[in-house]
Amino acid sequence: MQFGIMSVSDITRDPVSGYTPSEKERIDAIVRIAVHAEEVGLDVFAIGEHHNPPFFSSSPTTLLAHIGALTERLILTTSTTLITTNDPVRLAEEYAMLQHLVGGRMDLMLGRGNTAPVYPWFGQDIRQGLPLALENYNLLHRLWREDVVDWEGQFRTPLQGFTSTPRPLDDTPPFVWHGSIRTPEIAEQAAFYGNGYFANNIFWPKEHYQRLIRFYRQRFEHYGHGPQKKAIVGLGGQAFLAENSQDAHAQFRPYFNEAPVYGHGPSMEDFEEMTPLSVGSPQEVIDKTLTFREAFGDYQRQMFLIDHAGLPVDTVLKQLDLLGERVVPVLREELAARRDPEAAEPPTHASLVKAKYGDAEPRQPRPNANRGDNVTGGSPYQDSEAEVSAYPAP
Amino acid sequence: MTDFRLVVVSAGVSDPSSTRLLADRATQRVSALARERGHAVSVTTVDLRELLPELPAALSSQLLGPRFTQAVDALVAADALVVATPVYKAGASGLFTSFFQVLDNDLLIGRPVILAATAGTARHALVVDEEMRALFAYLRTLPVPTSLFASTEDWTDKALGQRIDRAARELVLLMDSGFARAVRDDAWGSYQHTYGSAGGTELGIDLDSDMMRLATGGSLRSGDDDPFDPRGPA
Numbered sequence: 001m002q003f004g005i006m007s008v009s010d011i012t013r014d015p016v017s018g019y020t021p022s023e024k025e026r027i028d029a030i031v032r033i034a035v036h037a038e039e040v041g042l043d044v045f046a047i048g049e050h051h052n053p054p055f056f057s058s059s060p061t062t063l064l065a066h067i068g069a070l071t072e073r074l075i076l077t078t079s080t081t082l083i084t085t086n087d088p089v090r091l092a093e094e095y096a097m098l099q100h101l102v103g104g105r106m107d108l109m110l111g112r113g114n115t116a117p118v119y120p121w122f123g124q125d126i127r128q129g130l131p132l133a134l135e136n137y138n139l140l141h142r143l144w145r146e147d148v149v150d151w152e153g154q155f156r157t158p159l160q161g162f163t164s165t166p167r168p169l170d171d172t173p174p175f176v177w178h179g180s181i182r183t184p185e186i187a188e189q190a191a192f193y194g195n196g197y198f199a200n201n202i203f204w205p206k207e208h209y210q211r212l213i214r215f216y217r218q219r220f221e222h223y224g225h226g227p228q229k230k231a232i233v234g235l236g237g238q239a240f241l242a243e244n245s246q247d248a249h250a251q252f253r254p255y256f257n258e259a260p261v262y263g264h265g266p267s268m269e270d271f272e273e274m275t276p277l278s279v280g281s282p283q284e285v286i287d288k289t290l291t292f293r294e295a296f297g298d299y300q301r302q303m304f305l306i307d308h309a310g311l312p313v314d315t316v317l318k319q320l321d322l323l324g325e326r327v328v329p330v331l332r333e334e335l336a337a338r339r340d341p342e343a344a345e346p347p348t349h350a351s352l353v354k355a356k357y358g359d360a361e362p363r364q365p366r367p368n369a370n371r372g373d374n375v376t377g378g379s380p381y382q383d384s385e386a387e388v389s390a391y392p393a394p
Numbered sequence: 395m396t397d398f399r400l401v402v403v404s405a406g407v408s409d410p411s412s413t414r415l416l417a418d419r420a421t422q423r424v425s426a427l428a429r430e431r432g433h434a435v436s437v438t439t440v441d442l443r444e445l446l447p448e449l450p451a452a453l454s455s456q457l458l459g460p461r462f463t464q465a466v467d468a469l470v471a472a473d474a475l476v477v478a479t480p481v482y483k484a485g486a487s488g489l490f491t492s493f494f495q496v497l498d499n500d501l502l503i504g505r506p507v508i509l510a511a512t513a514g515t516a517r518h519a520l521v522v523d524e525e526m527r528a529l530f531a532y533l534r535t536l537p538v539p540t541s542l543f544a545s546t547e548d549w550t551d552k553a554l555g556q557r558i559d560r561a562a563r564e565l566v567l568l569m570d571s572g573f574a575r576a577v578r579d580d581a582w583g584s585y586q587h588t589y590g591s592a593g594g595t596e597l598g599i600d601l602d603s604d605m606m607r608l609a610t611g612g613s614l615r616s617g618d619d620d621p622f623d624p625r626g627p628a
Contacts, residue, residue: 134608141611154614182588184599189609203455215599265454274457 001335002346003328004044005037005320006079006236006303009057012310015258019312023056027063029313030056034067036317038074040324046079046109046303051118061094068102075348076102079200079236079303080111080179084129085122087156088136092143092164099169104349107175109198109234110137112183128155134189137178141193144173147365147381163380170362175347177234177301180212187212191219191231196347198234199296201276202305203262206295209235213296230344234301235292237276238308241322245280251315252279259309282326289331298343302331398428398569401472402439403465405479405490406512413512414441416544417478419555420508423562424476431570438468442489449489452496466497470592474506474569475535478542481513481521486529494529500592503534503585504577506568508561510542519543534585536573538564 007030013020021029034045045067047060057063064076076098081091091108099106112133113119116126124132135153142149143164152158168174177196180186181204190197197216199209217228225231240255242248249268256268256279271277278288293299304323307316345351353362365381402421406413417439425435445452448459458466469475479490509526511518522541530537540561548554583600600606608614 130605131608131614134605135614138608138611185605185609188599188601188606192610204457262455262457264450266451266457270448270451270459271455271457274451274459 001299001332001339002043002075002301003331004042004046004075004077004301004303005033005306005323006046006048007033007057007307008048008079008305009050009055010260010308011054011056012258012260012308014310014312015254016310017312020310027056029316030063030307031067031070032313033307033316033320034074034076035070036320037324038071040320042074042320042324042328044075044077044301044303046077048079049082049113050115051085051121052115061098064106065098065101068098068105071105074105076106077177078108080109080113082113083110083136083140084112084126084132085119085124086136088140089143089156089159089162089164091136092140093166095174096144096164096166096168099174099349100166104169104172104353106349107177107196107347109177109179109196111179112186124155130183130185131155134185137176137189141173141176144168147384167365167381169349170353170357171365172349172352172356172362174349175352177232181209182212184212184215187216188219191216191225192223194220194223194225196232196234196300198236198301200236201292202236202238203275205274206276206292210295217297226344227342229298229340229342232344232347233296233299234303235276235296235299236303236305237278237289237292238305239278239285239289239319239323239327240306241280241282241285241319241327243281245284248280248284255309255311263309282322282330285323285327286330286334289327290334293335293338298335298339300344300346397434397436398473399471400424400435400437401468401475402437403442403475403477403490403493404439405442405487405493407443407480407487407489411480412544412549413478413480413510416510416512416542416558417476420476420478420510420542420558420562423558424474424508424565427559427562427566428569431566433566433570438472440465440468442493445493446489449492453492456496458496462496465493466501469497469501472502472505473574474508474565475502476508476510476565477526477530478510478512479526481511481518484518484521486511486521486526491529494533497533498591499533500585500587501533502530503582503592504574505535506565506574507535507537508542508565509537510544510561513543513545516545516547518545536568538568540564 011021011026037045047057047063049057049060051058060078068076095108112129119126132155135155139151147163149162150160177198178186178190179198181199187197201209213233217231220231221228240248240252242251253268257263272279278285306319367380368382402417404414404417421437428435445461448462451457452462479486507530509522511522522543527537538561540557542557542561544554
């Protein structure tokens, strides 16, 4: 089981001090937060993607590559990568590049993005959000698995003889999570390809997410990837910790009340009761998090949102201390004890390589010499048969 | 004979409330007329003012508290509705419209509804037909032809009683016709649903759709584009 933190990259005024960090300060802070996540023993760091203020994370692979250079174990991922407004060709290239630079310590989570004005800035239309997401992923999937792709779809310029470079590390594509909280088509796509399914598990009661996760598990089995318990499920959650419940509530309340998404709406107590939010002592957060497994079955990845709504970086680093020292070790132990021994292991680059090659050496693609063009012939790689002989003959 | 489940939604905020009174009079008449036709009627009343504490969360975060959830459960099971609101500033009360705006679009498809409003002046009379009827058309309910409106002077006029009787009769006939149930049983699939759009009462997930084919590696391009495509023209 993997534990980590996910950030949406909001730059929000601290409602207690009144201070709004600069973009530079917040970007520096997120790097410290990610590095500290590894220091306290967490497994995963995820960054969101946005293309409008007050968010900073327009370029997740740049940030993740930097964090990758500063860490050794941490798995770097996204929450989420926009599969609608990004060109899937660029996604294939950028994330494969990241995968090489961080030695496979990465995966990505795809989401649609729900900010309507962003779509036209990238030449798209939110009303086509779902078909865009589905079609774009179909292409991305092939770009990482076929050296040369011919492709024609509804939304993007057709491709003829296109090779996405670099090929994935060890010719093993990054693991993909499909994030969704209300769209069965996304769960279906995750199941069809045997990819992971992630429910952000933040805004609504657990019953809301249960239906889609159950559907994903059933369809995963239907498509022959293994029994339902082998399906790969990730969950979000949000927590605020202090030594005791009263302090946690007192410290978090001003941030909750002003939080961009749910502030000025429900009371914190109602939100705690109705949604997966945990505010409290380490034991309270442990107890609440353990209920997720009861609701959703054994799952592979638990992500917490802890750095939003204007919380200052020092507070977030302390949250990480509590999470890493007092909460996650207990959760690891408790969940391991309850786990079905046949439940899926969380995906890593090593496990994917093992699944693809067994004990054999992974493929290491080496390009043929530059022919002055890259659109003729079968494969541009030395270990593949060229369908058309090079001219002039070497 | 069939039992009918009637749900009364009242946005009156005082106690006693003339809005609630109007709704109750309509309800009593519906029950009596249904009994004459051999149906028992069970009535559930949703007093929206009791949902007020949960309204901010519902409006801002689509987060339904326990009372809201109870109200939705009652509506899911309803065969017909009586809905009543006071008129404020030439419109149905904000509490009333907020409640129905929070509900899933598909929750009330085909349900017969009596529309009722109260006001301090007859100048508000058209709110029922011009505003409330549009809202309930959007929800694809079946408002009865006779609307109920009561301003101060109507309470002493026996014409109000006659209109209540007429609206109740219309509602009973529509309930008796089994229209709402038939729509759900026979024609449910022909409405545009989104997953989760009827509080979980929408049927299973439709796997046989263009989007589902696209989700599983298919293409959106129709057979028209390619004369050799075995799917043929769309």
